Amino acid sequence: MTDRRAPRSGEALPEEPLSGGNTGVVVRVGDTVRRQAGHWTPAVHALLDHLESVGFDAAPRALGTDPQGREVAAYLPGLVGTLGPDVLPPPFRTVQACRAIGAWMRAFHDAQTGFEPDPALPWRVAPGRPLAPGEVVLHHxxxxxxxxxxxxxxxAVFDFDFASPGWPVDDLAYVLWSWTPLWxxxxxxxxxxxxxxxxxxLHKFAAVLxxxxADAPLRAQVPDAVLRRMTRQSRTLEDLAAQGDPAFVRMVAEGHAERPRHDARWFAQRRDLFAAAIS
Structure with missing residues (x-):
């Protein structure tokens, strides 16, 4: 892949570092965003290309790679959420925001109708494979x-690096964990x-769904899915750190793999309250 919107010969646009980027350096160049590509980038770009083809505009357009081997995606204007330690902007902390991010997820999953991932293209933490009945590609x-x-x-949502096939409820579980929050x-x-x-x-938890x-059968799956997602998060971080990825070695050293286990215990003690709130 090459950058489909590369500057003209001799034209140099400044690079503006963007906040966040917990697992890599992210820069803005003009109306594009660039970050190091990986073995998963072709699979992700195939998904983004499909979303663009069906008119889904709440995800970045994939624009190939640049001469430095970086992934190029269209810049998404708007107010960006934060990754701590600063306080999250107030518009992200409302019940309405939780309802809106739930609506984004439903639209994202529905927009995948007709999309068939190429089994030869691997994802970051999973091999390439066809979708099973009822599965979609999850953002994760x-x-x-x-x-x-x-x-x-x-x-709109960006950073699809950890996308891979799975059950919709597992995508919802991470949103519920992060936005409620279940910390x-x-x-x-x-x-x-x-x-x-x-x-x-409890109100924000229900608003996402x-x-x-979400229908009644899906809601019944949610509490167990949340606990499963928390447990899997710890294992994923530890596995990536064990593979020597410096970003995840740092995250594990900072306690990011232990926090989900503590969150799981916290949520398990209050599971029935949250289950009642969405039944």
Whole structure:
């Protein structure tokens, strides 16, 4: 792949480092965003190309790679969420925002109708394979830090590096964990979310599923899916660190693999409250 919007010969655009980028350096160049490509980039770009072809505009357009081997994607304008330690902007912390991100996820999953991943193209943490009945390609990382709030109150989502096939409820589980949030660390909730009561968490938890228009059978799967997602997160971080990826070695050293286990214990103790809120 080559950059389909490369500058003309001799034209040099400045590179502006962007905040976030927990697993790599991300820069803005003109109206594009660039980051190091990986073995998973062709699979991700095939997905993004499909989304563009069906008119789904709430994800970046894939624009190939540049001469430095970096992935090139279209820049998404709007208010970008944060990745701590600063407090999340207030518009991201509302019940309405939780409903809107649920609606984004439903639209993202629905937009994949007719998309068939190439089994020869691997994902970052999974081999390439066909979709099983009922599966879609999951984003896997729709945290507030990977979203852009647009003027009309809707969201766009970027950073599809961890996309791979799976069950829709598992994508929802990560959103519920991140946006409610289902964190055991009250100090982190106060610092990064401006403080959220248990009652507010229950309302936000339900709002995500309302935005997704989740039916009763799907809602019944959610509590177990949340616990499963938390446990899998710890294993994934540890596996990537064991493979020698410097970003994940650092994250494990900072305790990011242990926090999901603590969150799982916190949520398990309150599981019935959250299950009742969405039944």
């Amino acid at each position: 990382d729709v945290g507030t830090y990977n979203t852009v709030l647009r003027p009309d109150g809707s969201f 055991h660390d009250e100090a982190a909730v106060d610092r990064e979310m401006g403080g959220v009561t248990l009652s507010e968490r 309302d935005g997704y228009a």
